[in-house]
Amino acid sequence: MDWYLLLAAILLPALSAALCYILKNQKLRIAVVSISTLLLFAVAGGFIALMINSPEGKLVFQMDEHVLEIVGWLIKGLDFLLFCYIGYIGIKHKKAIVLVLTVLQFIPWVLFEIFGVFGKVHEPEQAFIIDHLSLIMIMLVSIIGPIVTFFGLGYMKEHEHHLHLKVSRQPRFFMILFIFLGAMNALVMTDNLSWMYFFWEVTTLCSFLLISHDGTEIAIKNGLRALWLNSVGGVAFIIAILMVNTSLDTLSIQAISNSGMQGAFTGMLPIALGLLCIAGFTKSAQFPFQSWLLGAMVAPTPVSALLHSNTMVKAGVYLVVRIAPAFAGTRLGQLVAVAGGFTFVAASAIAISQSNAKKVLDYSTIANLGLIICCAGIGTRISLAAAILLMIFHAVSKGLLFLCVGTIELGIGSRDIEDMQGLFKKMPFTTVITVIGQISMLLPPFGVLITKWMAIETAVHNPLVLLFIILGSALTVVFWSKWIGIILTMSYKPKYHVEKLSFSIRAALSVLIALVMAASIGIAPLYNQFVKPQIVAFNIADKEMLSGTGMGVWLEKVNQAVYGGFASIIFFGVILILMVAIPIITNRIKPARLKPPYLCGSNADEDLRGLDFISPGDKVEKVVVRNYYMESVFGENKLTFWLNLAAGAIIIILLGVVIGL
Amino acid sequence: MSINNILTAVIAIIAAPILGGLLFGIDRKITARMQNRFGPPVLQPFYDFFKLIGKQGIAVNQTQMVYVLGHLFFAIGALVMLVLKQDLLMLMFILAFSGVSLIMGAMSVRSPYSKIGAQREIMQMMAYEPVLLLMVVGVYKVTGSFMISDIFNHDKPLLYSLPLLFLAFIYVLTIKLRKSPFDFSTSHHGHQELIKGVTTEFSGTQLALLELTDWIDLVLLLGLISLFFAKPLWVGILIALVCYFFEIVIDNISARVTWQWMVKITWVAGIGAALVNIVWMYLIP
Numbered sequence: 001m002d003w004y005l006l007l008a009a010i011l012l013p014a015l016s017a018a019l020c021y022i023l024k025n026q027k028l029r030i031a032v033v034s035i036s037t038l039l040l041f042a043v044a045g046g047f048i049a050l051m052i053n054s055p056e057g058k059l060v061f062q063m064d065e066h067v068l069e070i071v072g073w074l075i076k077g078l079d080f081l082l083f084c085y086i087g088y089i090g091i092k093h094k095k096a097i098v099l100v101l102t103v104l105q106f107i108p109w110v111l112f113e114i115f116g117v118f119g120k121v122h123e124p125e126q127a128f129i130i131d132h133l134s135l136i137m138i139m140l141v142s143i144i145g146p147i148v149t150f151f152g153l154g155y156m157k158e159h160e161h162h163l164h165l166k167v168s169r170q171p172r173f174f175m176i177l178f179i180f181l182g183a184m185n186a187l188v189m190t191d192n193l194s195w196m197y198f199f200w201e202v203t204t205l206c207s208f209l210l211i212s213h214d215g216t217e218i219a220i221k222n223g224l225r226a227l228w229l230n231s232v233g234g235v236a237f238i239i240a241i242l243m244v245n246t247s248l249d250t251l252s253i254q255a256i257s258n259s260g261m262q263g264a265f266t267g268m269l270p271i272a273l274g275l276l277c278i279a280g281f282t283k284s285a286q287f288p289f290q291s292w293l294l295g296a297m298v299a300p301t302p303v304s305a306l307l308h309s310n311t312m313v314k315a316g317v318y319l320v321v322r323i324a325p326a327f328a329g330t331r332l333g334q335l336v337a338v339a340g341g342f343t344f345v346a347a348s349a350i351a352i353s354q355s356n357a358k359k360v361l362d363y364s365t366i367a368n369l370g371l372i373i374c375c376a377g378i379g380t381r382i383s384l385a386a387a388i389l390l391m392i393f394h395a396v397s398k399g400l401l402f403l404c405v406g407t408i409e410l411g412i413g414s415r416d417i418e419d420m421q422g423l424f425k426k427m428p429f430t431t432v433i434t435v436i437g438q439i440s441m442l443l444p445p446f447g448v449l450i451t452k453w454m455a456i457e458t459a460v461h462n463p464l465v466l467l468f469i470i471l472g473s474a475l476t477v478v479f480w481s482k483w484i485g486i487i488l489t490m491s492y493k494p495k496y497h498v499e500k501l502s503f504s505i506r507a508a509l510s511v512l513i514a515l516v517m518a519a520s521i522g523i524a525p526l527y528n529q530f531v532k533p534q535i536v537a538f539n540i541a542d543k544e545m546l547s548g549t550g551m552g553v554w555l556e557k558v559n560q561a562v563y564g565g566f567a568s569i570i571f572f573g574v575i576l577i578l579m580v581a582i583p584i585i586t587n588r589i590k591p592a593r594l595k596p597p598y599l600c601g602s603n604a605d606e607d608l609r610g611l612d613f614i615s616p617g618d619k620v621e622k623v624v625v626r627n628y629y630m631e632s633v634f635g636e637n638k639l640t641f642w643l644n645l646a647a648g649a650i651i652i653i654l655l656g657v658v659i660g661l
Numbered sequence: 662m663s664i665n666n667i668l669t670a671v672i673a674i675i676a677a678p679i680l681g682g683l684l685f686g687i688d689r690k691i692t693a694r695m696q697n698r699f700g701p702p703v704l705q706p707f708y709d710f711f712k713l714i715g716k717q718g719i720a721v722n723q724t725q726m727v728y729v730l731g732h733l734f735f736a737i738g739a740l741v742m743l744v745l746k747q748d749l750l751m752l753m754f755i756l757a758f759s760g761v762s763l764i765m766g767a768m769s770v771r772s773p774y775s776k777i778g779a780q781r782e783i784m785q786m787m788a789y790e791p792v793l794l795l796m797v798v799g800v801y802k803v804t805g806s807f808m809i810s811d812i813f814n815h816d817k818p819l820l821y822s823l824p825l826l827f828l829a830f831i832y833v834l835t836i837k838l839r840k841s842p843f844d845f846s847t848s849h850h851g852h853q854e855l856i857k858g859v860t861t862e863f864s865g866t867q868l869a870l871l872e873l874t875d876w877i878d879l880v881l882l883l884g885l886i887s888l889f890f891a892k893p894l895w896v897g898i899l900i901a902l903v904c905y906f907f908e909i910v911i912d913n914i915s916a917r918v919t920w921q922w923m924v925k926i927t928w929v930a931g932i933g934a935a936l937v938n939i940v941w942m943y944l945i946p
Contacts, residue, residue, distance in 0.1 A: 482780075598862065
């Protein structure tokens with residue numbers, strides 16, 4: 001079948017990467033990035049068109065035996081180089097654990113792939129299979145990824161300006177970004193578990209290079225942490241490959257996904273699935289592996305946006321969702337749900353105590369990934385639909401929010417939430433977009449909340465998981481509404497400044513906010529077109545179904561009796577009316593009717609903003625009000641150790657259970 | 662949406678504020694009697710409302726009205742979902758939206774009183790939200806559905822299966838109605854440490870609309886209580902009214918607690934009671 005599209009998805013980013021690295025000229029780079037952005041959009045569009053026209057709901061790319069062999073050896077060779085390079089990084093930075101973990105991956109890899117010690121390697125004949133889940137990931141990677149990269153053009157210029165670099169390091173930066181995108185595309189399209197492992201490791205390496213990009217001591221330290229924590233996942237992954245190969249006689253990911261219903265869930269397969277889940281946990285920064293993602297905030301904003309929204313962390317949840325049908329309804333599934341739910345509530349709790357905007361986003365990402373994994377673990381059709389939908393909504397909203405925080409940071413020189421008071425006056429454009437992005441993470445009828453609602457409605461059969469989701473959901477409201485409240489604090493009749501934003505930043509924010517709105521308004525068609533076919537294709541015994549009709553989404557039992565649902569379009573009507581009402585009302589109120597706020601004493605001057613007041617003793621005092629952060633309860637230092645301990649315990653129980661199965 | 666549904670919704674939107682206002686008037690009368698005062702006439706809330714509407718509009722910034730309207734519209738949205746017997750869980754989320762809207766309105770002003778009030782209101786939400794969600798789960802465990810219509814189709818009243826959840830719900834009702842001992846995000850009297858908390862910076866029409874929303878909220882919450890005894894519904898409504906009287910008594914005999922205390926007790930006792938109830942529901946096959 002149409003090979004050019006497949007090659008374009010993988011090799012086009014690689015070509016752009018090479019061009020970005022070779023061409024040191026800023027203008028040429030802008031041209032390369034812009035053209036690649038459009039081409040990647042076209043690739044995503046091409047895949048969508050192919051998929052709509054394909055009758056069986058998936059695209060199978062079959063290679064000739066010779067070609068397959070050549071490509072297989074090519075990947076093995078690259079894999080070898082990758083090991084060497086990661087080992088070299090370990091030696092160069094004197095980080096023993098990186099080296100040890102690389103060797104731990106290298107030994108089984110050589111024995112298995114090269115010498116065939118653990119039995120014949122059963123490579124699947126169909127190298128690439130694209131179904132609707134892959135398609136969704138391709139859309140996320142190839143649409144949001146380029147937008148973020150394009151944003152990087154404007155951002156990195158300012159960023160390097162702040163750093164006072166003599167020689168620009170942008171060529172290297174954009175090269176790695178494009179390699180990252182290509183590897184992600186390949187990772188989600190391949191049906192060969194050992195090839196997936198290669199691309200998995202490429203993303204690990206890229207994340208190290210990107211996090212440590214600025215070359216400061218802390219950047220390298222955090223990069224190395226990301227490297228070794230993800231290598232733990234790599235070790236789990238490669239052991240899982242060996243076990244899958246022996247127990248299923250194939251490395252086909254589709255076969256793994258279908259194995260559960262065919263009675264193959266015995267022997268070594270549960271252990272393999274458990275290990276793959278753990279690999280997914282490390283990649284998706286679940287507790288207790290979360291620290292690498294928190295460390296990633298030292299990287300330039302486009303990197304954080306990529307890592308958090310559509311690439312690195314989504315690879316982990318993609319793997320877990322992909323293999324979820326194999327363990328649906330088993331003990332392993334329940335434990336995966338518990339682990340994800342625990343991360344959801346734990347990360348949401350710590351987020352309350354954070355005043356650093358990027359950290360709030362970090363913890364919220366971890367929480368949402370936890371929710372996705374939790375839904376995958378619950379393993380009903382509806383919960384898997386919720387997981388996939390949340391992947392989409394989270395990717396667009398979080399990608400947007402990271403770019404917003406990056407823009408705000410460039411504008412006001414701080415990423416502290418408390419410093420964002422009155423932001424509307426200084427950066428009206430960014431503020432409006434940021435607020436809509438935040439609301440989309442929190443309130444109905446936006447997609448993230450709808451998936452949370454679905455998660456609760458499907459978790460009712462598992463009390464512990466249910467409790468986790470409910471508590472986490474209450475905690476989420478706290479940190480988002482605190483932040484939104486601060487940003488929207490307005491003094492009377494602000495003199496709006498016209499923001500000076502570069503075209504690339506403005507364009508990226510506008511496109512992403514349009515995507516956020518479009519995805520949420522169109523939840524029913526989005527679900528019907530892209531998610532439902534996948535849910536139907538999943539091999540699960542469960543009978544309940546989600547349907548997207550009548551201006552909303554509805555949960556149905558087998559006899560089509562609706563037992564839950566929501567007409568989201570109607571609420572969007574109200575929301576849109578309110579959004580139009582804001583500027584109209586703002587314009588209508590005349591200054592004569594405005595008064596200063598009521599302070600703790602009489603207001604100090606005629607200033608209508610109410611910044612200071614006269615306190616007892618005729619002193620003029622400034623008004624300072626801060627949000628509650630409750631560090632004594634939810635403080636990062638207070639909770640992290642205990643939560644890691646508990647999460648570690650869950651992982652050990654999970655391992656114990658799969659070995660016992 | 663059929664004509665019938667639209668008609669029901671319109672009637673509810675008109676009737677709820679009238680009922681709510683009357684209940685508030687009765688509340689003030691009973692409270693006064695408990696304090697050995699005579700109290701205002703029952704229709705006083707309406708007189709207040711129309712007087713507030715007629716006041717000269719004063720705003721502290723230009724966006725306050727938007728939040729007030731958001732607070733009102735989403736309360737109405739939740740009410741409509743209730744009378745149309747829609748998804749109970751989504752109703753709770755929309756109710757939360759209404760609350761968040763008020764919080765944003767209070768936080769949009771640089772006034773320390775309204776900001777502290779807003780922070781405390783957030784704490785209140787954090788306290789009562791899990792109990793509300795657990796109540797929905799309890800209802801699902803009994804009826805096997807999240808739709809309110811299926812509560813009415815169920816043959817036995819929910820109260821028989823969910824007594825502890827009912828108590829937990831009554832408990833969070835005190836928080837939701839901002840009654841003493843949990844009235845710390847706003848206070849009844851103008852000269853306390855918080856002035857009027859979340860509503861400090863709202864005046865005139867805005868304040869009138871906030872009052873209106875409070876009435877709708879009251880009717881909505883009493884409606885949710887009566888779901889526990891939906892067959893026959895009049896018993897449920899009677900129970901709801903008794904509960905409201907009980908809230909008034911509590912309001913008059915207790916002093917305000919700190920928010921830390923409230924969060925702690927609600928999470929332990931409220932969620933605890935709800936969970937115990939739900940766990941035994943799980944054990945019934």
